[in-house]
Amino acid sequence: MTVRFPEIITQNSVMGDLLQYLELIAPSGQPVLILGETGVGKELFARALHDASGRDGLFIAVNVAGLDDHMFSDTLFGHVKGTYTGADSDREGLVSRAAGGTLFLDEIGDLAEPAQIRLLRLVQEQEYYRLGCDTPSRSDARIVIATNRDLRRAMNDGRFRKDLYYRLFAHQIPVPPLRSRPDDIPLLLDSFVRYAAQSLGREVPSYHPELITLLGSYSFPGNVREFQAMVFEAVARSGGGKISLDLFKEIILRERSDALPAQGGAGRPEVPPVIAFSRFPTLKEAEDLLIAQALALAKSNQGVAAAMLGISRQALNRRLQPKDK
Numbered sequence: 311m312t313v314r315f316p317e318i319i320t321q322n323s324v325m326g327d328l329l330q331y332l333e334l335i336a337p338s339g340q341p342v343l344i345l346g347e348t349g350v351g352k353e354l355f356a357r358a359l360h361d362a363s364g365r366d367g368l369f370i371a372v373n374v375a376g377l378d379d380h381m382f383s384d385t386l387f388g389h390v391k392g393t394y395t396g397a398d399s400d401r402e403g404l405v406s407r408a409a410g411g412t413l414f415l416d417e418i419g420d421l422a423e424p425a426q427i428r429l430l431r432l433v434q435e436q437e438y439y440r441l442g443c444d445t446p447s448r449s450d451a452r453i454v455i456a457t458n459r460d461l462r463r464a465m466n467d468g469r470f471r472k473d474l475y476y477r478l479f480a481h482q483i484p485v486p487p488l489r490s491r492p493d494d495i496p497l498l499l500d501s502f503v504r505y506a507a508q509s510l511g512r513e514v515p516s517y518h519p520e521l522i523t524l525l526g527s528y529s530f531p532g533n534v535r536e537f538q539a540m541v542f543e544a545v546a547r548s549g550g551g552k553i554s555l556d557l558f559k560e561i562i563l564r565e566r567s568d569a570l571p572a573q574g575g576a577g578r579p580e581v582p583p584v585i586a587f588s589r590f591p592t593l594k595e596a597e598d599l600l601i602a603q604a605l606a607l608a609k610s611n612q613g614v615a616a617a618m619l620g621i622s623r624q625a626l627n628r629r630l631q632p633k634d635k
Protein backbone atom coordinates (compact mmCIF):
# COMPACT_ATOMS: atom_id res chain seq x y z
CA MET A 311 0.00 0.00 0.00
CA THR A 312 1.42 3.39 -0.89
CA VAL A 313 0.62 6.48 1.17
CA ARG A 314 -0.40 8.29 -2.00
CA PHE A 315 -2.98 5.66 -3.02
CA PRO A 316 -4.24 4.05 0.19
CA GLU A 317 -7.18 2.34 -1.54
CA ILE A 318 -4.80 0.31 -3.75
CA ILE A 319 -3.43 -2.38 -1.47
CA THR A 320 -0.09 -3.66 -2.68
CA GLN A 321 3.52 -4.22 -1.72
CA ASN A 322 4.53 -5.59 -5.09
CA SER A 323 7.35 -3.75 -6.84
CA VAL A 324 5.77 -3.87 -10.33
CA MET A 325 2.58 -2.37 -8.90
CA GLY A 326 4.68 0.23 -7.05
CA ASP A 327 6.34 1.28 -10.34
CA LEU A 328 2.94 1.53 -12.03
CA LEU A 329 1.60 3.74 -9.23
CA GLN A 330 4.61 6.02 -9.54
CA TYR A 331 4.00 6.28 -13.27
CA LEU A 332 0.31 6.92 -12.64
CA GLU A 333 1.17 9.79 -10.32
CA LEU A 334 3.53 11.22 -12.92
CA ILE A 335 0.99 11.29 -15.75
CA ALA A 336 -2.06 12.15 -13.61
CA PRO A 337 -1.94 15.96 -14.00
CA SER A 338 -1.42 15.91 -17.79
CA GLY A 339 -5.02 15.31 -18.89
CA GLN A 340 -3.73 12.95 -21.62
CA PRO A 341 -5.77 9.83 -22.47
CA VAL A 342 -4.65 6.71 -20.61
CA LEU A 343 -5.05 3.04 -21.50
CA ILE A 344 -5.37 0.57 -18.60
CA LEU A 345 -4.81 -3.07 -19.51
CA GLY A 346 -5.33 -6.19 -17.46
CA GLU A 347 -7.42 -9.29 -16.83
CA THR A 348 -10.88 -9.05 -15.36
CA GLY A 349 -11.04 -8.06 -11.68
CA VAL A 350 -7.42 -6.98 -11.54
CA GLY A 351 -8.19 -3.41 -10.39
CA LYS A 352 -8.41 -1.40 -13.63
CA GLU A 353 -11.27 0.78 -12.41
CA LEU A 354 -9.50 1.29 -9.09
CA PHE A 355 -6.46 2.57 -11.01
CA ALA A 356 -8.68 4.86 -13.10
CA ARG A 357 -10.22 6.36 -9.95
CA ALA A 358 -6.77 6.81 -8.42
CA LEU A 359 -5.63 8.56 -11.60
CA HIS A 360 -8.60 10.92 -11.35
CA ASP A 361 -7.99 11.60 -7.63
CA ALA A 362 -4.32 12.40 -8.32
CA SER A 363 -5.10 14.57 -11.35
CA GLY A 364 -6.24 17.66 -9.46
CA ARG A 365 -9.30 17.78 -11.73
CA ASP A 366 -12.39 18.97 -9.88
CA GLY A 367 -15.00 17.60 -12.32
CA LEU A 368 -16.73 14.24 -11.92
CA PHE A 369 -15.30 10.75 -12.36
CA ILE A 370 -17.81 8.86 -14.51
CA ALA A 371 -17.40 5.17 -15.36
CA VAL A 372 -19.29 3.51 -18.19
CA ASN A 373 -19.11 -0.02 -19.53
CA VAL A 374 -19.25 0.15 -23.31
CA ALA A 375 -19.20 -3.62 -23.97
CA GLY A 376 -21.93 -4.57 -26.40
CA LEU A 377 -22.96 -0.98 -27.24
CA ASP A 378 -23.58 -0.51 -30.96
CA ASP A 379 -22.57 2.74 -32.63
CA HIS A 380 -25.96 4.39 -31.97
CA MET A 381 -26.04 3.46 -28.27
CA PHE A 382 -22.39 4.42 -27.88
CA SER A 383 -23.00 7.86 -29.41
CA ASP A 384 -26.23 8.43 -27.50
CA THR A 385 -24.66 7.47 -24.16
CA LEU A 386 -21.43 9.38 -24.62
CA PHE A 387 -22.46 12.35 -26.73
CA GLY A 388 -26.20 12.79 -26.07
CA HIS A 389 -28.82 13.89 -28.58
CA VAL A 390 -31.08 16.74 -29.60
CA LYS A 391 -34.85 16.49 -29.24
CA GLY A 392 -36.66 14.67 -32.05
CA THR A 393 -33.58 12.94 -33.49
CA TYR A 394 -35.20 9.53 -33.13
CA THR A 395 -38.50 8.16 -31.86
CA GLY A 396 -38.38 8.47 -28.10
CA ALA A 397 -35.87 11.36 -28.06
CA ASP A 398 -38.43 13.63 -26.36
CA SER A 399 -35.98 16.22 -25.15
CA ASP A 400 -32.37 17.28 -25.56
CA ARG A 401 -30.09 15.01 -23.59
CA GLU A 402 -26.58 15.67 -22.41
CA GLY A 403 -24.08 12.82 -22.86
CA LEU A 404 -21.51 11.53 -20.38
CA VAL A 405 -18.65 13.29 -22.19
CA SER A 406 -20.26 16.61 -21.36
CA ARG A 407 -21.09 15.60 -17.77
CA ALA A 408 -17.48 14.56 -17.21
CA ALA A 409 -16.10 17.93 -18.43
CA GLY A 410 -13.34 19.04 -16.07
CA GLY A 411 -13.20 15.47 -14.77
CA THR A 412 -12.56 11.94 -16.04
CA LEU A 413 -14.59 9.63 -18.25
CA PHE A 414 -13.66 5.98 -17.76
CA LEU A 415 -14.66 3.71 -20.64
CA ASP A 416 -14.50 0.08 -19.57
CA GLU A 417 -14.31 -2.93 -21.91
CA ILE A 418 -13.43 -1.07 -25.07
CA GLY A 419 -12.13 -4.25 -26.78
CA ASP A 420 -15.15 -4.95 -29.02
CA LEU A 421 -16.12 -1.43 -29.99
CA ALA A 422 -17.67 -1.16 -33.49
CA GLU A 423 -15.50 0.66 -36.04
CA PRO A 424 -17.72 3.80 -36.42
CA ALA A 425 -17.62 4.19 -32.62
CA GLN A 426 -13.83 3.81 -32.70
CA ILE A 427 -13.67 6.69 -35.21
CA ARG A 428 -15.79 8.91 -32.92
CA LEU A 429 -13.62 7.98 -29.97
CA LEU A 430 -10.48 8.87 -31.90
CA ARG A 431 -11.88 12.32 -32.70
CA LEU A 432 -12.72 12.78 -29.03
CA VAL A 433 -9.27 11.83 -27.68
CA GLN A 434 -7.47 13.68 -30.44
CA GLU A 435 -9.50 16.89 -30.81
CA GLN A 436 -11.66 16.85 -27.66
CA GLU A 437 -14.52 17.23 -30.10
CA TYR A 438 -17.75 15.28 -30.67
CA TYR A 439 -21.19 15.52 -32.28
CA ARG A 440 -24.45 15.07 -30.39
CA LEU A 441 -26.88 12.84 -32.30
CA GLY A 442 -28.97 14.99 -34.63
CA CYS A 443 -26.62 17.98 -34.41
CA ASP A 444 -24.23 19.18 -37.14
CA THR A 445 -22.28 21.54 -34.93
CA PRO A 446 -19.42 19.99 -32.99
CA SER A 447 -19.29 20.27 -29.19
CA ARG A 448 -16.18 20.28 -27.06
CA SER A 449 -15.31 18.70 -23.72
CA ASP A 450 -12.03 18.57 -21.83
CA ALA A 451 -13.02 15.34 -20.04
CA ARG A 452 -9.94 13.18 -19.57
CA ILE A 453 -10.56 9.88 -21.33
CA VAL A 454 -9.36 6.72 -19.61
CA ILE A 455 -9.92 3.46 -21.41
CA ALA A 456 -9.71 -0.10 -20.11
CA THR A 457 -9.76 -3.51 -21.69
CA ASN A 458 -8.97 -7.10 -20.78
CA ARG A 459 -8.35 -7.88 -24.48
CA ASP A 460 -5.06 -7.99 -26.32
CA LEU A 461 -5.48 -4.74 -28.26
CA ARG A 462 -2.32 -5.21 -30.28
CA ARG A 463 -3.59 -8.52 -31.56
CA ALA A 464 -7.03 -6.95 -32.25
CA MET A 465 -5.22 -4.27 -34.24
CA ASN A 466 -3.16 -6.83 -36.19
CA ASP A 467 -6.39 -8.76 -36.93
CA GLY A 468 -7.99 -5.56 -38.24
CA ARG A 469 -10.56 -5.36 -35.42
CA PHE A 470 -9.09 -2.30 -33.71
CA ARG A 471 -8.06 0.81 -35.62
CA LYS A 472 -4.33 1.46 -35.83
CA ASP A 473 -4.67 5.24 -35.43
CA LEU A 474 -6.70 4.83 -32.22
CA TYR A 475 -4.33 2.18 -30.88
CA TYR A 476 -1.29 4.38 -31.39
CA ARG A 477 -3.08 7.41 -29.94
CA LEU A 478 -3.79 5.42 -26.75
CA PHE A 479 -0.49 3.58 -26.78
CA ALA A 480 1.51 6.52 -25.31
CA HIS A 481 0.26 6.14 -21.73
CA GLN A 482 -0.37 2.51 -20.86
CA ILE A 483 -0.82 0.94 -17.45
CA PRO A 484 -0.64 -2.87 -17.64
CA VAL A 485 -1.99 -4.09 -14.27
CA PRO A 486 -0.49 -7.53 -13.52
CA PRO A 487 -2.74 -10.48 -12.62
CA LEU A 488 -2.92 -11.46 -8.95
CA ARG A 489 -1.24 -14.83 -9.61
CA SER A 490 1.92 -13.01 -10.67
CA ARG A 491 2.13 -11.05 -7.40
CA PRO A 492 1.64 -13.52 -4.56
CA ASP A 493 3.41 -11.04 -2.25
CA ASP A 494 0.16 -9.03 -2.29
CA ILE A 495 -1.92 -11.93 -0.93
CA PRO A 496 -1.24 -11.45 2.83
CA LEU A 497 -2.06 -7.71 2.73
CA LEU A 498 -5.19 -8.20 0.66
CA LEU A 499 -6.30 -11.10 2.85
CA ASP A 500 -5.99 -9.05 6.03
CA SER A 501 -7.82 -6.12 4.52
CA PHE A 502 -10.65 -8.23 3.05
CA VAL A 503 -11.08 -10.24 6.27
CA ARG A 504 -11.38 -6.98 8.23
CA TYR A 505 -13.77 -5.49 5.71
CA ALA A 506 -15.97 -8.61 5.59
CA ALA A 507 -16.10 -8.88 9.39
CA GLN A 508 -17.00 -5.20 9.66
CA SER A 509 -19.77 -5.52 7.06
CA LEU A 510 -21.16 -8.56 8.87
CA GLY A 511 -20.91 -6.83 12.28
CA ARG A 512 -18.50 -9.46 13.63
CA GLU A 513 -15.19 -9.58 15.44
CA VAL A 514 -12.28 -9.86 12.99
CA PRO A 515 -11.57 -13.62 12.79
CA SER A 516 -8.10 -15.15 12.73
CA TYR A 517 -7.01 -17.69 10.14
CA HIS A 518 -4.63 -20.61 9.82
CA PRO A 519 -1.14 -19.40 8.69
CA GLU A 520 -1.07 -22.20 6.06
CA LEU A 521 -3.85 -20.31 4.31
CA ILE A 522 -1.32 -17.94 2.75
CA THR A 523 0.55 -20.91 1.16
CA LEU A 524 -2.70 -22.41 -0.04
CA LEU A 525 -3.80 -19.12 -1.64
CA GLY A 526 -0.39 -18.69 -3.26
CA SER A 527 -0.98 -21.92 -5.19
CA TYR A 528 -4.32 -20.83 -6.64
CA SER A 529 -4.44 -19.11 -10.05
CA PHE A 530 -7.26 -16.60 -9.33
CA PRO A 531 -8.77 -16.38 -12.83
CA GLY A 532 -11.10 -13.66 -11.50
CA ASN A 533 -8.18 -11.89 -9.78
CA VAL A 534 -8.75 -9.55 -6.83
CA ARG A 535 -12.54 -9.48 -7.27
CA GLU A 536 -12.65 -13.28 -6.98
CA PHE A 537 -10.33 -13.21 -3.96
CA GLN A 538 -12.52 -10.60 -2.26
CA ALA A 539 -15.66 -12.69 -2.84
CA MET A 540 -13.97 -15.86 -1.54
CA VAL A 541 -12.84 -14.12 1.64
CA PHE A 542 -16.31 -12.67 2.17
CA GLU A 543 -17.85 -16.13 1.82
CA ALA A 544 -15.27 -17.68 4.16
CA VAL A 545 -15.83 -15.03 6.84
CA ALA A 546 -19.62 -15.32 6.50
CA ARG A 547 -19.51 -19.13 6.76
CA SER A 548 -16.99 -19.23 9.59
CA GLY A 549 -19.76 -18.08 11.93
CA GLY A 550 -17.62 -15.57 13.84
CA GLY A 551 -14.87 -18.09 14.72
CA LYS A 552 -11.45 -18.77 13.21
CA ILE A 553 -11.46 -19.26 9.42
CA SER A 554 -10.52 -22.90 8.94
CA LEU A 555 -8.21 -24.12 6.24
CA ASP A 556 -10.79 -26.76 5.26
CA LEU A 557 -13.41 -24.13 4.52
CA PHE A 558 -11.08 -22.24 2.21
CA LYS A 559 -9.99 -25.47 0.52
CA GLU A 560 -13.62 -26.25 -0.16
CA ILE A 561 -14.25 -22.80 -1.67
CA ILE A 562 -11.12 -23.02 -3.84
CA LEU A 563 -11.94 -26.54 -5.02
CA ARG A 564 -15.44 -25.44 -5.96
CA GLU A 565 -14.14 -22.41 -7.87
CA ARG A 566 -11.57 -24.53 -9.66
CA SER A 567 -14.06 -27.18 -10.66
CA ASP A 568 -16.49 -24.48 -11.89
CA ALA A 569 -13.69 -23.26 -14.13
CA LEU A 570 -13.06 -26.75 -15.52
CA PRO A 571 -14.41 -27.63 -18.97
CA ALA A 572 -17.46 -29.95 -18.94
CA GLN A 573 -15.67 -32.47 -21.14
CA GLY A 574 -12.53 -32.19 -23.17
CA GLY A 575 -12.92 -28.46 -23.94
CA ALA A 576 -10.36 -25.71 -23.50
CA GLY A 577 -9.66 -24.71 -19.92
CA ARG A 578 -7.53 -26.46 -17.36
CA PRO A 579 -7.24 -30.05 -18.57
CA GLU A 580 -4.23 -30.64 -16.30
CA VAL A 581 -6.57 -30.89 -13.28
CA PRO A 582 -8.40 -34.22 -13.10
CA PRO A 583 -12.08 -33.88 -12.15
CA VAL A 584 -13.05 -35.14 -8.67
CA ILE A 585 -15.91 -37.27 -9.95
CA ALA A 586 -14.56 -39.51 -12.69
CA PHE A 587 -16.03 -42.94 -11.94
CA SER A 588 -18.75 -44.72 -13.88
CA ARG A 589 -19.26 -47.05 -10.89
CA PHE A 590 -18.96 -46.47 -7.18
CA PRO A 591 -15.21 -46.10 -6.45
CA THR A 592 -13.31 -48.06 -3.87
CA LEU A 593 -11.89 -46.08 -0.98
CA LYS A 594 -8.40 -46.47 -2.44
CA GLU A 595 -9.49 -45.18 -5.86
CA ALA A 596 -11.22 -42.17 -4.33
CA GLU A 597 -8.17 -41.42 -2.18
CA ASP A 598 -5.79 -41.70 -5.16
CA LEU A 599 -7.95 -39.37 -7.20
CA LEU A 600 -8.20 -36.79 -4.42
CA ILE A 601 -4.42 -36.87 -4.01
CA ALA A 602 -3.97 -36.39 -7.78
CA GLN A 603 -6.47 -33.52 -7.71
CA ALA A 604 -4.73 -31.82 -4.79
CA LEU A 605 -1.30 -32.21 -6.42
CA ALA A 606 -2.63 -30.76 -9.68
CA LEU A 607 -4.21 -27.80 -7.90
CA ALA A 608 -1.05 -27.27 -5.87
CA LYS A 609 1.07 -27.41 -9.04
CA SER A 610 2.89 -30.48 -7.63
CA ASN A 611 3.89 -28.68 -4.45
CA GLN A 612 3.60 -31.56 -1.95
CA GLY A 613 3.49 -29.26 1.09
CA VAL A 614 0.51 -27.36 -0.27
CA ALA A 615 -1.22 -30.53 -1.48
CA ALA A 616 -0.77 -32.10 1.97
CA ALA A 617 -2.25 -28.98 3.60
CA MET A 618 -5.22 -29.14 1.23
CA LEU A 619 -5.77 -32.80 2.11
CA GLY A 620 -5.44 -32.15 5.82
CA ILE A 621 -2.52 -34.58 6.28
CA SER A 622 1.16 -34.12 7.01
CA ARG A 623 3.67 -33.92 4.21
CA GLN A 624 5.21 -37.21 5.40
CA ALA A 625 1.80 -38.91 5.31
CA LEU A 626 1.30 -37.71 1.73
CA ASN A 627 4.77 -38.86 0.79
CA ARG A 628 4.06 -42.33 2.24
CA ARG A 629 0.90 -42.58 0.15
CA LEU A 630 2.84 -41.62 -2.98
CA GLN A 631 5.45 -44.38 -2.55
CA PRO A 632 4.92 -47.40 -4.87
CA LYS A 633 3.57 -50.36 -2.90
CA ASP A 634 4.84 -53.97 -3.28
CA LYS A 635 1.97 -56.19 -4.22
Ligand SMILES: Nc1ncnc2c1ncn2[C@@H]1O[C@H](COP(=O)(O)OP(=O)(O)OP(=O)(O)O)[C@@H](O)[C@H]1O
Nearest residue numbers: 317318319320347348349350351352353354534535
Ligand atom coordinates in the same frame (compact mmCIF):
# COMPACT_ATOMS: atom_id res chain seq x y z
N1 LIG B 1 -4.91 -3.67 -5.20
C1 LIG B 1 -6.17 -3.67 -4.72
N2 LIG B 1 -6.41 -3.32 -3.44
C2 LIG B 1 -7.66 -3.35 -2.95
N3 LIG B 1 -8.76 -3.70 -3.65
C3 LIG B 1 -8.58 -4.05 -4.93
C4 LIG B 1 -7.28 -4.05 -5.53
N4 LIG B 1 -7.42 -4.44 -6.82
C5 LIG B 1 -8.72 -4.66 -7.01
N5 LIG B 1 -9.43 -4.43 -5.88
C6 LIG B 1 -10.88 -4.62 -5.71
O1 LIG B 1 -11.27 -5.70 -6.57
C7 LIG B 1 -12.51 -5.41 -7.19
C8 LIG B 1 -12.33 -5.41 -8.70
O2 LIG B 1 -11.56 -4.28 -9.07
P1 LIG B 1 -11.91 -3.43 -10.39
O3 LIG B 1 -13.39 -3.31 -10.60
O4 LIG B 1 -11.12 -2.17 -10.34
O5 LIG B 1 -11.33 -4.42 -11.49
P2 LIG B 1 -11.40 -4.30 -13.08
O6 LIG B 1 -10.06 -4.74 -13.57
O7 LIG B 1 -11.86 -2.93 -13.48
O8 LIG B 1 -12.49 -5.40 -13.43
P3 LIG B 1 -13.29 -5.64 -14.83
O9 LIG B 1 -12.27 -5.97 -15.87
O10 LIG B 1 -14.15 -6.83 -14.55
O11 LIG B 1 -14.06 -4.39 -15.11
C9 LIG B 1 -12.98 -4.06 -6.63
O12 LIG B 1 -13.83 -4.29 -5.53
C10 LIG B 1 -11.69 -3.41 -6.19
O13 LIG B 1 -11.91 -2.48 -5.15
